[in-house]
Amino acid sequence: MNAYIFPGQGAQFVGMGLDLYEAHPIAQELFEQANDILGFSITDIMFEGTAEELKQTKVTQPAIFLHSVILSKVLGEGFVPDMVAGHSLGEFSALVANGTLNFEDGLKLVSQRAIAMQKACELQPSTMAAVLGLDDEVVERICEETKGIVVPANYNCPGQLVISGEVEAINLACEKMKEAGARRALVLPVGGAFHSPLMEPAREELAAAIEGTQFNNPTAPVYQNVTTTAVTNPDEIKANLISQLTAPVKWTQSVQHMIADGAKSFVEVGPGKVLQGLVRKIDNSVETASATV
Known part of the structure; x- marks a missing residue:
């Protein structure tokens, strides 16, 4: 069975999507439609902007979504997923790819999500940190024992977990992780505590938008970040x-469940190869590849 996986924030690069735009009429049409929906020329930033411009959350999230979704559309009849999953933001790309959301609704939700997250980040100083070389249980215990808000945010692969929370609590937790034997505990250059209780204002804002959007029966199951x-x-x-x-x-846990349910190959749809690397660290017996046209 073929699993198609979709990357999240951090996979962006300058010039992303330009090759699709220039070579495929359907890509050009969808990129132009995206400019109209968003109310600004995201293609200018994606194709010719600076890394700094592309790094803004309100730009990054729609840009990665567009690259992933338009690539899946360009694949045409060759794109037949048996199952899909996306890492964080990538879950929205996965839901367009399996027909749960249409392109326009998916893009609108991603844009609203990005703006809501940006606003939540500005309410309170917060950050994230990567912890390498510790068992999940140890990271979870240290988070629980640390004063302030700090929680596990991304279970990326065995021995690689990202924590999220208040700046002071993250710094304190990082020191404890190193004392517990972590190979690294490194604060990341992000402007907020994604996937933590500090995103509650964004969750409330996005909930209203999601409730008001049509969700269809998917053509293939989605392995979601929350349930796995x-x-x-x-x-x-x-x-x-x-x-x-x-x-x-x-x-x-999502990748492990996909493999248990019969996934033999994982194809990453969108910018970068981060997810392929994570899949191989989770189980190196499965095939991984990038979607190409």
Whole structure:
């Protein structure tokens, strides 16, 4: 069975999507439609902007979504997923790819999500940190014992977990992680505590938008970040998508469940190869590849 996986924030690069725009009429049409929906020329920033411009959350998230979704559309009849999953933001790309959301609604939700997250980041100084070389249970225990808000945010692969929370609590937790034997505990250059309770204002804002959007029956199950198992019910998909902003991304567990359910190959659709690397660290017996046209 073929699993298609979709990257999240951090996979962006200057010039992303230009090759698709120049070579495929459907890509050009969808990129122009995106400019109209967003009310600004995201293609100018994606194709010719600076890394700094592309790094703004309100730009990054729609840009990665567009690259992933338009690439899946360009693949045409060659794109037949048996199952899909996306890392954080990538879950929205996955839901367009399996027909749960249409292109326009997906892009609108991603844009609203990005703006809501940016606003939540500005309410309170917060950050994230990568912890390498510790068991999940140890990281979880240190988070629980640390004063302030600090929680596991991304279970990326065994021995690689990202924590999220208040700046002071993150710094304190990082020191404790190193004392516990972490190979590294490194604060990341991000402007907020994604997938933590500090995203609650964004979750409330996005919940209203998601509730007001049409979700269809998918053509293939989605393995969502919150539940990690196959979901096909549109109401369940909605609820999990709303929970996602304040809950951890359980990528390790999602990939393990996809493999248990028969996935033999994982194709990454969108910019970068980060997810392929994580899949190989989770189980190196499966095939991984980038979607190409």
